[in-house]
Amino acid sequence: MTTSGVPELPADGLTFAYFSMEIAIDSAVPTYSGGLGILAGDTLRAAADLNIPAVGITLLHRKGYFRQHLDSTGHQSESEPAWSPERFLELIPHRVLVSLVDRQVQVQAWRYLVRGESGHSVPVYFLDTNLTENSPADRTITDYLYGGDNRYRLFQETVLGMAGVPLLRALGYQRIRAFHMNEGHSALLTLALMEEQTWGRGLQTATSADEEGVRQRCVFTTHTPVASGHDEFPLDLVRQTLGEERTNLLIRNQCCENGVLNMTTLALKFSRYVNGVSMRHEEVSRRLFTNHSIDAITNGVHAPTWTAPSFQRIYDRHIPEWRRDNLYLRYAVGIPLTDIWQAHKEAKQELVTEIERRTGIRLEPGVMTIGLARRATPYKRLDLLFYDLERLRRIVRQVGPIQVVCAGKAHPRDESGKVAIQRIFEAAARLQGAIPVVYLEDYDIAVAQRLCSGVDIWLNTPQKPQEASGTSGMKAALNGVPSLSILDGWWIEGHVEDVTGWSIGDGWRTETDRQAEVESMYDKLEFVILPTFYQRHNAFVSIMRSTIALNGSYFNAQRMLIQYLQNAYRRGGSIQP
Ligand SMILES: *Cc1c(COP(=O)(O)O)cnc(C)c1O
16 A cells, blocks of 8 residues: 555645544643544544645643542542643644624634654644633633533534634635544534635525535544434524524534434535444444445554554564554564564563552563453443453463453543443452452553553453444554454454454344353353463464454554545545635
């Protein structure tokens, strides 16, 4: 795969402008909550590596996403992270106005440059309403990621979409091939484009040709396979916030049903290209949105970001081209098993040391270590491993020891997610003396980097078909860590039994069956994984190596971005403003 030879846009042009409510640029910049923001950051890092002219647009989130604290029973409390935009970002002089209810709100922006392997950089603009010209309430619009009520959320989405487009123009970007909406939060950018399209004559004059003009420039990625996961706003609130004329346009375009504006419907309506984030998710989304054509581009992760230093060193030694072109990871099949194991031992030691530093708990580097981490929310079933503690104890007695490392935040309002964390703490207490279980607080990029690379297997137990993709197993794969996972999301594509890991359950077409899945998970551990780990060392390390070659070479952000270029950005569509 190569991107050279494809004509690019001139200097003022962008291949894509990436709009996302969260963009994870750095562990110390708490403007992201999880998967969606990490994917956005990894996409832009890949664009920088591949010399693609692109920008990212997001909100500043001055008060960030919360920090997680857990007491000795696993009860979660939250605090505001302290961070100073000045330390990481550069304030730019451009300002834009966005009309909100009965007033104009001023928006400024901060810039971060994502630098690629070869020096090309991709700017990310963080929109910020905290200006003395704005009312005290308006100054807080861009403060909290996923905080506040419906009104606050609609104000945020109005700023993201409707200030983002004029900011790009103010920065001189007139030719933009694709406006990419990463999830429906930024769908109001279509209204901003429609206002450009009908400039001087008013939105009420919009024709179907104008609508098509907007559609030709927009691309939409949906991430949520459940209907209730899509943003909706009551029409009264929309009318009050956006005004009569804009609301009428949304109604005329069938984006409002049963008295609510659905942001996914809006994004679908005005996009020339729509995709889900795995093959399975495409199928589920097609059933959810029957009137739209939906494609699939399976997620990937940014390889250098998610590869531990010890593995970076052996890749640099054996396949130095891997940084420029991740496909070279295919040739990891030629790396000696002893080198793979040595790199893994180092990554595992790093994790063990970090866990001791953070918690005082000392894990045993020689013991099979199971890692699991994700947002604590019911469908992710974070605590499924601990369903039958007797069985776990028996496995350990009969086959060999295990230890478990967990992490994940629950959204402050997600009570069942919080309860799942407490259940893990209860299980840990009951397993004391038999199976060490560590729960790391405040899951973030830095924790994920250590965790995904330092464990021996990665466990993922979502309730199918609700995992749109999942990405942490991909991070693990880049470090030779095989997955034990329910066949859902990306794992349906990445799973080759005994070669890249192991499946849980009896295939992906069947209904979810918790009891059968639990049995299958324990059976795989007892009869396949632990015996291989403890008694057939070389066989286990071979599986680690083929995990890198098969899944590291494919489930990376370079492959993903090249697919976006071929299927979404460069295909069709006018680049004129
Ligand atoms: C990768 C990552 C996620 C997303 O993991 P999934 O497997 O896609 O659910 C969430 N939070 C952090 C900190 C991550 O690094």
